[in-house]
Amino acid sequence: MRKPLISGGIVFLIVLLFFAIMPSVYSNEDLFFQAMVYLALAQGVNILYGFTGYLPFGYVGFFGTGAYAASLCITLLHFPPVLGIIAGGLASVVLSILLSPLLRLSGAYFAIGSLAASQMVYYIVSNPSLQNITNGPYGINLESVYQPHTSYVTMIVILALVMGVVIYIRNSRFGLSLQAIREDPVSAGMAGVHVVRQRAIAWFLSALIAGLVGGAFAWHISVFYPTTVFDLNISIFAIVFTLFGGVTTVLGPVLGMFVLYGFYNLIGISEPQYFQLIYGILILLLVLFLPSGIVSIVKRRGHYVP
Amino acid sequence: MLVYTVISGILFGLFCSLMGIGLNLIFGVMRFVNLAHGDFLMLGAFGAYFAYTLYGISPAISVVINMIVMIVIGALIYYAFVPRLLRSRDPEMLSLIFFFGISQVIEALSVIFFTNNPRSIDWSALGTANYQLFGQSFQESWVVSALISVIAIVLVYFYLYHTKLGYATRAVMGSLDEAASSGINVHRVSAWAMGIGLALAAAAGALSPFFLGSITPNMGSDITTTSFSIIIIGSLGNPLGTVIGGLIYGLSSMFMQSYIPSWANLVPYLLLFLILLFKPSGLLGKVVRHA
Numbered sequence: 001m002r003k004p005l006i007s008g009g010i011v012f013l014i015v016l017l018f019f020a021i022m023p024s025v026y027s028n029e030d031l032f033f034q035a036m037v038y039l040a041l042a043q044g045v046n047i048l049y050g051f052t053g054y055l056p057f058g059y060v061g062f063f064g065t066g067a068y069a070a071s072l073c074i075t076l077l078h079f080p081p082v083l084g085i086i087a088g089g090l091a092s093v094v095l096s097i098l099l100s101p102l103l104r105l106s107g108a109y110f111a112i113g114s115l116a117a118s119q120m121v122y123y124i125v126s127n128p129s130l131q132n133i134t135n136g137p138y139g140i141n142l143e144s145v146y147q148p149h150t151s152y153v154t155m156i157v158i159l160a161l162v163m164g165v166v167i168y169i170r171n172s173r174f175g176l177s178l179q180a181i182r183e184d185p186v187s188a189g190m191a192g193v194h195v196v197r198q199r200a201i202a203w204f205l206s207a208l209i210a211g212l213v214g215g216a217f218a219w220h221i222s223v224f225y226p227t228t229v230f231d232l233n234i235s236i237f238a239i240v241f242t243l244f245g246g247v248t249t250v251l252g253p254v255l256g257m258f259v260l261y262g263f264y265n266l267i268g269i270s271e272p273q274y275f276q277l278i279y280g281i282l283i284l285l286l287v288l289f290l291p292s293g294i295v296s297i298v299k300r301r302g303h304y305v306p
Numbered sequence: 307m308l309v310y311t312v313i314s315g316i317l318f319g320l321f322c323s324l325m326g327i328g329l330n331l332i333f334g335v336m337r338f339v340n341l342a343h344g345d346f347l348m349l350g351a352f353g354a355y356f357a358y359t360l361y362g363i364s365p366a367i368s369v370v371i372n373m374i375v376m377i378v379i380g381a382l383i384y385y386a387f388v389p390r391l392l393r394s395r396d397p398e399m400l401s402l403i404f405f406f407g408i409s410q411v412i413e414a415l416s417v418i419f420f421t422n423n424p425r426s427i428d429w430s431a432l433g434t435a436n437y438q439l440f441g442q443s444f445q446e447s448w449v450v451s452a453l454i455s456v457i458a459i460v461l462v463y464f465y466l467y468h469t470k471l472g473y474a475t476r477a478v479m480g481s482l483d484e485a486a487s488s489g490i491n492v493h494r495v496s497a498w499a500m501g502i503g504l505a506l507a508a509a510a511g512a513l514s515p516f517f518l519g520s521i522t523p524n525m526g527s528d529i530t531t532t533s534f535s536i537i538i539i540g541s542l543g544n545p546l547g548t549v550i551g552g553l554i555y556g557l558s559s560m561f562m563q564s565y566i567p568s569w570a571n572l573v574p575y576l577l578l579f580l581i582l583l584f585k586p587s588g589l590l591g592k593v594v595r596h597a
Contacts, residue, residue, distance in 0.1 A: 055399055101583050107398050108339045109542075109582060112534050116578040119531070123572045232527065236406065243403055273417040280410030287404040288387065291394040 007306040008167040008250050015163060015254055019156055029152055031265060036155050037217050038261055040162045041238035042253035044209035047166060050247030051175055052202045053182035057111045057235055061118025062092040062207045064229040066214025068125055071140040081145050082154060085215030092211025096204050103199055126226035139225035142218065151220040158212050165205065166250050178202055244286055246293025250306045255294050310442045311564045317452040319556025321517050323549045324455035326536035327462060328506030334479045334543035335499040338401040342409035344529030346504045349412065350511020351521040355425050365431055365512045369454055372508035380501030409526055416523035424520035451513040458509055462545060475499055479543060535578035
């Protein structure tokens with residue numbers, strides 16, 4: 001029990017130090033901010049898909065809800081930004097409670113159902129009829145509270161929380177019970193695992209993460225449109241990063257994010273179509289040859305992966 | 307207004323059924339969610355566009371050409387990838403990612419070869435006359451497209467219920483293991499189903515310029531989601547249930563567009579969500595089939 005915790009802790013420290021130090025080495029703070037956003041979201045997907053087997057295609061719905069709830073609390077209710085971010089996280093949890101009947105579905109039905117739910121939230125938020133509240137399709141402007149450094153630090157704190165939670169789940173009875181439910185809910189229930197409750201906790205937790213990250217994202221970029229924060233590619237990136245690295249581990253999403261997102265920043269912005277092509281081919285190769293992600297290369301040799 | 311909305315809803319709904327039926331066939335046989343469905347449809351649309359603009363071939367003939375080409379491509383994709391996919395731990399989830407990869411590759415290649423400019427086929431490509439139905443007039447392209455859709459759906463019915471291959475296909479849909487143990491060549495049947503499924507998508511693609519407006523390489527993902535709502539409303543894994551789903555979808559979106567346009571986009575997702583929650587097996591489904 002001790003050794004896994006230490007190796008998890010090492011990953012935790014390396015990741016956080018990297019993001020704390022890098023902006024002073026290479027001055028593109030936004031790049032590292034986005035990388036943290038994707039890493040935290042990938043870990044959120046990891047909690048839900050890696051540990052419980054539910055693939056949330058509509059994960060971006062929680063991200064967007066967090067971003068909008070935080071922004072509205074800041075602009076309309078004049079919350080200080082950090083409080084706004086917490087409100088964003090809570091709004092996401094409320095949405096996940098409303099959507100919890102989705103957990104009755106399984107497999108592809110859940111994936112598509114959550115996608116439909118996120119699109120519904122998007123169409124409601126961006127609807128011109130609600131322009132008085134959400135400003136409809138014209139987006140949000142938070143320039144009055146724009147503080148890129150403070151929001152960067154806030155994001156590091158959120159990432160630390162997220163990584164901490166994933167390390168806890170990876171090494172605790174709670175995580176084991178989730179994996180037991182994923183493999184076979186009936187047997188897990190027979191063995192005394194509270195199936196519905198544990199599953200729901202994982203679901204709320206991953207919604208909370210996406211909500212907090214969304215709030216921090218809104219504060220950091222400060223001017224955005226509904227299409228920015230409800231972009232389906234955000235869920236898909238998070239899912240692909242997680243799967244590419246390897247689910248049910250702390251390290252997998254980290255590796256997946258660094259490899260794929262680094263690659264995206266190298267060529268994805270100047271040559272999007274070639275990036276998309278290589279990205280697609282990478283996914284096909286991954287599915288065919290490494291279906292359990294990069295970490296499975298190490299795992300197959302019998303080594304422990306945090 | 308009401309009569310016009312109802313009839314145009316039915317015409318649009320028939321096209322929607324054709325749009326969804328291929329996806330449903332593939333899901334029914336292989337339990338795979340083809341996330342690249344909309345992209346194959348887009349390829350069909352570009353096929354029809356180039357056939358029409360370069361060689362003057364009518365989209366109605368492109369439907370047939372598209373189908374033949376896609377049956378071959380579908381079978382090739384099946385034999386190249388699917389047997390390997392089936393051996394993994396969680397083939398259903400992995401197939402989602404797999405088809406997402408395929409859709410990325412198709413989209414990227416189409417942007418590279420076709421560029422991002424929106425294209426459209428002339429309204430008159432399927433005839434210029436106006437049809438009078440119940441005192442309302444409709445463009446010939448809508449009526450002809452709806453007719454082609456009906457013919458394609460009837461052919462699917464014929465394939466499933468009156469051919470030997472169709473019996474085998476339905477057996478595989480019922481239970482893969484039992485079908486295999488009674489001597490059915492599951493791979494051959496599934497490869498045909500994959501080919502026919504993609505062929506139907508491409509057939510709908512050839513007609514899509516008349517219903518969905520201009521065609522671009524990025525139109526695929528929206529079409530995939532719409533097709534999903536259609537087949538889930540009908541019932542997953544029952545190809546003919548798609549017709550009901552398509553009609554309900556077509557009618558409700560036409561009604562929303564006529565009466566409350568600003569919320570019209572919400573319809574497919576709302577329907578999908580409600581049906582998933584209250585009747586996950588779809589309107590025609592008898593038992594919940596675990597995906």
